[in-house]
Amino acid sequence: MATYPSVRYVDRSCQRGPSRGRAFTTGARVGVIPEEMRLLVSETTAVVILAAGEGTRMKSRTPKVLHTLAGRSLLGHAIAAAGDLEPRRLVVVVGHAKEQVSAAAVAAAPEAAIVVQEHQLGTGHAMRMVIESLGVMPGTVVVTYGDMPLLRGRTLSELAGRHAQAGNAATVLTAHGEFPGFGRIVRDADGAFLRIVEERDASEAERAIDEFNSGCYAFDGALLADAIKRVTTSNSQHEEYLTDVVEILRGDGHQVGTVLAADPAEITGVNDRVQLAQARRTLNDRILTDWMLAGVTIVDPASTWVDATVTIGMDAEIGPQVQLTGATAIGEGATIGPGCLLEDTTVGEDAVLLHAVCRQSQVGPRVTIGPFAYLRPGASIAADAHIGTYVELKKAHVGPGAKVPHLTYVGDATIGSGSNIGAGTIFANYDGAAKHHTEVGENAFIGSNTVLVAPVEIGDGAYTAAGSAITENVPAGDLGVSRGRQHNSDGWVLRNRPESRSATAAKRARSE
Ligand code: UD1
Ligand code: CA
Numbered sequence: 001m002a003t004y005p006s007v008r009y010v011d012r013s014c015q016r017g018p019s020r021g022r023a024f025t026t027g028a029r030v031g032v033i034p035e036e037m038r039l040l041v042s043e044t045t046a047v048v049i050l051a052a053g054e055g056t057r058m059k060s061r062t063p064k065v066l067h068t069l070a071g072r073s074l075l076g077h078a079i080a081a082a083g084d085l086e087p088r089r090l091v092v093v094v095g096h097a098k099e100q101v102s103a104a105a106v107a108a109a110p111e112a113a114i115v116v117q118e119h120q121l122g123t124g125h126a127m128r129m130v131i132e133s134l135g136v137m138p139g140t141v142v143v144t145y146g147d148m149p150l151l152r153g154r155t156l157s158e159l160a161g162r163h164a165q166a167g168n169a170a171t172v173l174t175a176h177g178e179f180p181g182f183g184r185i186v187r188d189a190d191g192a193f194l195r196i197v198e199e200r201d202a203s204e205a206e207r208a209i210d211e212f213n214s215g216c217y218a219f220d221g222a223l224l225a226d227a228i229k230r231v232t233t234s235n236s237q238h239e240e241y242l243t244d245v246v247e248i249l250r251g252d253g254h255q256v257g258t259v260l261a262a263d264p265a266e267i268t269g270v271n272d273r274v275q276l277a278q279a280r281r282t283l284n285d286r287i288l289t290d291w292m293l294a295g296v297t298i299v300d301p302a303s304t305w306v307d308a309t310v311t312i313g314m315d316a317e318i319g320p321q322v323q324l325t326g327a328t329a330i331g332e333g334a335t336i337g338p339g340c341l342l343e344d345t346t347v348g349e350d351a352v353l354l355h356a357v358c359r360q361s362q363v364g365p366r367v368t369i370g371p372f373a374y375l376r377p378g379a380s381i382a383a384d385a386h387i388g389t390y391v392e393l394k395k396a397h398v399g400p401g402a403k404v405p406h407l408t409y410v411g412d413a414t415i416g417s418g419s420n421i422g423a424g425t426i427f428a429n430y431d432g433a434a435k436h437h438t439e440v441g442e443n444a445f446i447g448s449n450t451v452l453v454a455p456v457e458i459g460d461g462a463y464t465a466a467g468s469a470i471t472e473n474v475p476a477g478d479l480g481v482s483r484g485r486q487h488n489s490d491g492w493v494l495r496n497r498p499e500s501r502s503a504t505a506a507k508r509a510r511s512e
Contacts, residue, residue, distance in 0.1 A: 044160050045089060045139030045221055047082035050126050051075055051105075051146030052095025052117040057272040063097035065146040066104055067270070069280035070287060071307025071325055074270055075101065077149035077283075079108045080308070084153025085142065085160060091134065092146070093117050093126045101146075122239030123215070124231040131228055137221035140164055143242065144216045149279050150286075151266045156216065159259050163218035169254030170224070170246045172196065173216040177264035183213035183243055185258060193258050195250070196243035200236045211260075213243060214267035223249055283308070299337075313349065331365065345375070348383065361393075364400070382417070396427075399442065411435070412454060416442035422466065424449040441476065 055064025065075040072080060075092070082090055092105040095117040102114040117129045127143065142160050144151065155173070163171035172193070174185050183196045184206050196213045197206050227248040231240045250256045261267055270276050287308060288301045296312045298304050300320035312318070312330040319337025324330065328342045331349035336342065339355040347353065348365030356370040360377035363369065369387045378395035381387060385398045388405035396410040399417035404410060408421055411429035414437070415421065425446050427438050436454035440446065444458050447466035458464065459476030467483045474480035497503050 043139055043164055044085045044087045045141055046091055046137045047085055047087040047089075047142045047144065047156070048091040048093065048127065048130055049075070049078045049082060049105075049144055049146050050093050050123060050215075051078070051101060052093050052098075052120050052126055053147075054096040054120070055147070055271065058276075059273075063101050064270070065101060066097075067273075067276055069149060069276060070283045071309045072108075072149075073104060074149050075104055075146040076108050077308075078144055078146045078151070079105065079112070081151050081153040081156055082142070082144065083109065085157055087142070088139075089113060089134075089137065091115055091130055093130060095120050095126075122233070122237070123242035124228060124240030124244060127224070127242050127245075128228045128231070128240065131225045136225040139221050141219045141221040141224055142217070143219065145269065147269045147271070148215070148267060149270060150268055150282055151214075151216065152263075155261060155263075155266055159216060160218045162259050163257070166257055167255065168218070168257045169220045169249040169252075170256045171218045172246060172256070172258045173214040173261055173267065174211050174258045175214055175261040175264040175267045176210055177212065179212040179264075179267070182215075184209040185211040185213060187211075193250075193256060195247040198235065198237075198241065198243065211258075212267070214261060215269075216267070217242070217246070219245070220254075223252075223254060227252070304337075339371075394429075413438040413440065413452075415440045416444065416460065418443040419445070421446045422448035422450060426451045428453045 051065045058064045058067060060067065066073045079090070090109050090112045092102065092112050093115045094101040094105070098116055105112050105114060113134060115130045115133050117126045140160050140163060142156055144156060159171060159173050172185070181199055183198045184202055186194045186197055186206060186209065188194055199207060224245060227245045230248055231244045233240055235241060246256050265282055268275070268279065270279050284305055285301065287306050288298050288304060291306065291312050292298055295314035297317040299318065303320045304318055305323040307325045309326060310324045310328045313332030313334065315333045316330045317335045321339045322337035323341045325342065326344040328345050330336060330347045331351065333350040334347050335352045336347065337354070340353050341357045343359040345358040345361045345363065347363045348367065350365055351363050351367045352369070353363070354370035356373045356375065358375040361375040362380040364381055364383040364385065366384045367381045367386070370389065372389050373387050374392045376392065376394035379393040381398045382400040384401045386403045386405060387393065387398065390407045391404050392409050394411045396412070397414045398404060399415055399419065401417055402415050402419045404421040406423035408425045410427045412435050413427045419440050419442065428451050429435050429438065438452050438454040439457040441458060441460035441462065443461050445463045446458065447464045447468060449467045450464045451469045452458070453469060453471045456470055457473045459474060459478065461477050462474040463479040464470050464474060465479060465481040465483065468480060469482050470480050471482070493502050493506050
């Protein structure tokens with residue numbers, strides 16, 4: 001990547017998305033700010049995210065902007081997109097459910113400045129609150145919304161870059177398409193941009209215009225601060241419209257312009273759960289496409305869900321019915337699915353997971369898991385180990401090459417390298433009051449249906465007999481046996497079940 005003196009261009013999430021990762025290594029390609037714009041973008045003083053609205057159509061106890069898709073809240077996506085501009089200041093305007101929304105904003109971006117807009121008196125009012133509390137922000141101020149999760153960081157960057165390049169006072173991001181309820185872009189006979197008219201305030205002819213206001217803008221901060229004071233509420237909603245700032249600046253003789261979004265879908269807002277599902281699908285398709293182009297096989301994109309925060313190595317194969325969430329990272333050549341849910345889980349290269357649920361776990365290279373295994377938080381499986389069918393692990397470390405093949409619960413335990421845990425083994429970690437740890441050494445052999453009652457230690461190379469309830473340590477090389485000695489009652493069936501098929505079979509066998 002080319003470097004620029006005095007410009008810190010670091011895509012903070014470069015390890016996070018496929019297009020970003022690729023772009024980071026190859027220079028300006030898909031998903032990055034065009035090189036000529038980087039210097040201009042670096043001048044972005046602030047990104048302001050408007051997120052004070054209520055969002056009643058979600059019909060939810062959760063504030064609208066905190067509904068999630070692809071591993072981030074709506075607001076989280078806006079913050080991630082804003083982060084791509086590396087603004088000197090990130091501002092989030094909150095109002096409805098302000099405690100919850102500001103807490104989420106600060107969790108996603110600790111550097112964010114929170115401005116409270118107590119009453120939602122319009123987008124212009126929201127911006128006035130920002131300037132009244134933070135003062136004039138000279139340089140480029142970008143405005144975006146907390147409910148536009150499909151908006152790409154690079155689109156905002158392009159908006160800011162073109163704005164600065166043209167030396168505009170205001171630049172509006174617009175799109176063609178179907179956006180009922182959105183403001184229209186009014187132009188003169190020569191096509192020069194005049195103003196934005198809200199649908200409610202538009203004439204019949206203006207409503208027919210098919211260029212829409214996204215609600216995202218780049219402003220000259222000083223001119224914005226001056227114009228915002230002159231916005232009135234003389235409109236059908238008696239609100240302060242941020243859109244009016246553009247017209248005011250043009251009236252003052254300043255240059256204003258537009259940038260047309262290449263992908264109109266980016267400017268769709270989410271207002272109800274139908275739109276949330278549509279946005280989730282669109283975002284997921286975008287994520288899967290990026291990974292496929294980065295060398296990942298996705299067998300069934302329709303049933304595969306991958307969060308924006310996940311990473312996948314080249315030549316990994318993701319089968320049908322797989323969901324990868326949170327900080328999950330899949331190594332090169334790994335095979336995941338069919339039927340896996342992985343949450344904050346790291347998978348090493350060439351591992352194979354089939355019908356597995358893994359949460360906050362680490363899976364080493366070449367490990368095989370499943371079908372039907374459950375790795376609960378704190379499971380870590382070292383290289384070449386095998387976890388088989390109907391196995392549940394919690395806070396368990398399984399050493400290199402060890403095997404836990406069938407019907408087993410491993411809780412709070414360490415299993416040494418090369419050990420074999422027999423079918424039906426239970427690591428009894430809970431005594432009804434507290435959890436205890438079990439230690440199994442290297443190359444140990446736990447007989448089928450052993451209960452290891454923690455705290456207990458099985459030494460290196462030790463064995464336990466099948467069916468044992470092990471309550472005391474088994475030293476290295478010993479066999480631990482803890483079960484009743486077998487006694488056969490001679491002819492019991494012949495005496496007690498004389499007419500049974502078993503008795504007939506036994507008589508035949510005993511006479512042979
Ligand atoms: C606004 C634009 C419209 C544009 C549309 C795109 C104005 C006057 N109109 O419409 O031209 O096509 O966005 O979606 O700006 N918000 C606040 N405080 C408020 C009001 C809104 O923070 O007082 C936030 C909302 O939470 C939301 C965003 O601003 O994130 C947009 O608000 P919304 O009411 O959906 O937009 P409109 O005003 O209808
Ligand atoms: Ca809206």
